Amino acid sequence: METWDAIVIGGGAAGLSAAQMLGRSRRRTLVIDAGSPRNRFAAHMHGVLGQDGTAPLDLVARGRAELEAYGVAWREASVLRVDAHAAGVAVTFDDGSVENARALVVATGLTDELPDVPGLAERWGTSVLHCPYCHGWEVRGRRLGVLMVSPHQVHQAQLVRQWSDDVVVFAAIPLDPAFEHRLRARGVEIVTDAVTALVGDGTALTGVALESGAVHPVDALFTMGAARPHDAFLAHLDLDRTETPVGSFLSVDATGRTSSPRIWAAGNVVNPMANVPLSMGAGALVGGAVNGALVEEDFDNAPAVYxxxxxxxxxxxxxxxxxxxxxxxxxxxxxxxxxxxxxxxxxxxxxxxxxxxxxxxxxxxxxxxxxxxxxxxxxxxxxxxxxxxxxxxxxxxxxxxxxxxxxxxxxxxxxxxxxxxxxxxxxxxxxxxxxxxxxxxxxxxxxxxxxxxxxxxxxxxxxxxxxxxxxxxxxxxxxxxxxxxxxxxxxxxxxxxxxx
Ligand SMILES: Cc1cc2nc3c(=O)[nH]c(=O)nc-3n(C[C@H](O)[C@H](O)[C@H](O)COP(=O)(O)OP(=O)(O)OC[C@H]3O[C@@H](n4cnc5c(N)ncnc54)[C@H](O)[C@@H]3O)c2cc1C
CATH class of the missing domain: 3.40.50.150 (Vaccinia Virus protein VP39)
Structure with missing residues (x-):
């Protein structure tokens, strides 16, 4: 059976960057992708130098075309399971087929589990947002809301104030009085009435419906989903994890290597805060680290050295x-x-x-x-x-x-x-x-x-x-x-x- 130098699971920003480094290093590389990058809900991408305003799926398509020049293979599929052994990994697909590699990069991203509010999910990425750096400029100076469903949104709630003087926080959880004081001190309104639905025209948002029957007018709403990394296919390997306030993530060292010597990880699957440029950077770092490890191994395995x-x-x-x-x-x-x-x-x-x-x-x-x-x-x-x-x-x-x-x-x-x-x-x-x-x-x-x-x-x-x-x-x-x-x-x- 053919053994790849490296398999990259996930063809988003992180996986494509890792694969580009590996392909340019003349490594026989296979990218496996299920075709659902996290930002597919947004029409345009921002905060990405040189690609400002590019459609997320266009970036992925360009990346994929660039990889072809370096002989990187691509397979549209889902990975169900990964097994690791001393010499490499075996990757099992949803159709039962298996591919083998000397090294694995996991760049499978995460799912945002969104607050269960009618009208919210269908506006995710257009008028319901999570990252002001990605989409704050486009709604600057408008009527902005923050739906607080978690105490970890304290920073987000303050951040949004930088993009508008007209900010309202919908507090679905009890707020600390000192935090309320800080918000009010900067002119942020606080609404404690429960949110029942979002209202608007198509994906555009005009207001937030409250339990009292009132509709609070807003043009965009920021909130946060629970981050669920796509790493279930590694669960049985019992890799080290780091517990964070927003979820449990695979632990990686400074080069992106997990506690398995043949498995690296990059992007949102290990760092929920990474935007596209950070995911690209992490992917490029991991691609270089994997090639570096394989170079070492190639020398170790030169017969005279071995x-x-x-x-x-x-x-x-x-x-x-x-x-x-x-x-x-x-x-x-x-x-x-x-x-x-x-x-x-x-x-x-x-x-x-x-x-x-x-x-x-x-x-x-x-x-x-x-x-x-x-x-x-x-x-x-x-x-x-x-x-x-x-x-x-x-x-x-x-x-x-x-x-x-x-x-x-x-x-x-x-x-x-x-x-x-x-x-x-x-x-x-x-x-x-x-x-x-x-x-x-x-x-x-x-x-x-x-x-x-x-x-x-x-x-x-x-x-x-x-x-x-x-x-x-x-x-x-x-x-x-x-x-x-x-x-x-x-x-x-x-x-x-x-x-x-
Ligand atoms: C609505 C929204 C808008 C955003 N806008 C911006 C923006 O404007 N600018 C910005 O910098 N960042 C933005 N982000 C953040 C951005 O989406 C992430 O930083 C980026 O997608 C992370 O890249 P990644 O490669 O780690 O994961 P992803 O891009 O999510 O790619 C992971 C890939 O792995 C695949 N995959 C998952 N599991 C498997 C499996 N088992 N087998 C095979 N393939 C699998 C997925 O299908 C997917 O294609 C936005 C996020 C959201 C939610």
Missing amino acids: WEGRYADRLWSGTPNRTLVDVVEGLEPGRALDLGCGEGADTIWLAERGWDATGIDISASAIARARAATTRARFEVADLGSHRPAGDYDLVTASFFQSPVALDRARILRDAVARIAPGGRLLLISHAAPPPWSTHAHAHGGTFLSPGDELAALALDPSEWTTELAEVRHRPVTAPDGTPSTLDDTVVMVRRTPRP
Whole structure:
């Protein structure tokens, strides 16, 4: 299955900005969007430098067109669930399909749960507003109302006064006397009669109907909905959250990363106060942070770096591989090459048995330990991905030559096969299955090889090669918890036809 570098859920201001950074960073990126940006109710957007007055859906369409130039893929769909694992995330769609990625950006915004007042929802974004910075200029100097349904609107109620001298607060909750005093001191009227409906012509507002039967004239009404972030599809991951006066939001660090190392979040889904420019900024920051994390990981996974890290501490018990010993013991010594020899136990055993043995490994630390252990064998530090061994050999061995990072194993083995002299052999010992105590798909490099897999990858000419061994052997080991267990090893040995 294809694995994206990054999936961005949400194609609004935050998600598009993150995707633009990722696309321009040559990251294979998929944006998934359900097509309902929070500001879709408004005809025009303000407070967005260079885009003042642009229709919200036009900005999204332009952003989407820009992303196409960078190869960012787009899917109109809803995400139902995200699962995270050590190497990435799996994203499940509403149709049951799944996409995988190394990193995830959540930019799904929020829903404003509006006060339940007849006539309010249909005017949301036109004459019922929440943000004076977005729409205050357009109603400046007019008759403005503030419907206070929450104590968290104290700031909003004061703010609106900046845009008009004619402000009325409809107090649906009890107000603190000191706050009432402040409002009145700046000429703000306070109405405590309950609001029953909004009245007006279409989406235009002319007044607020009160329980007393009176209609208080206003041209626009500011209020606040409860913020419900769109993050239910992450609920089972139990990510850290921050409780705020306006709701519970995913916690993110300064780079937008959540408590899951593969998941970042930006925009209204984590910050209800973010307008379009702030959401864009947060998205751009997260896009860069995700690319930066992937860059680090790409370097960590460069084979030379990865294996040097694995051999930072001594790994080897000094004991040669039991299967190799069993199989090779009866063979006439000659020239032997041990591919991916690590700290050299097998190579050293071969040398001690009279073989002219050479071991090659990518890790300088491992080879230094092998060289320190014997002078009877030759060792080379080389990346077999680019270095092709020279010489002719009577035996080429590769034991557990499997890797969780890039390794063109089949090509390397075919090159080695070409170096085997007539009558010589190739012996492959590989992990056939994960250890019984680990169901982790990445155990032992994530690739498990049957004898059939090995032979198919070698694609040897049957007129020139004979298969001497092709089987799975069970090796007794001690499990990490100290109990006896077994590991399954695939053992394949092929022989080039001797010269007549
Ligand atoms: C009425 C109104 C007017 C506004 N006017 C302005 C303004 O003039 N200027 C300004 O700066 N700000 C304005 N805002 C604020 C602005 O809407 C937000 O700042 C901005 O939309 C936040 O961007 P975002 O990318 O975080 O979320 P959004 O723009 O809401 O985008 C989130 C996207 O994620 C998608 N999504 C959600 N869940 C899923 C899922 N499970 N699977 C797939 N996709 C999903 C949604 O469909 C949506 O397309 C306004 C807000 C409102 C309510």
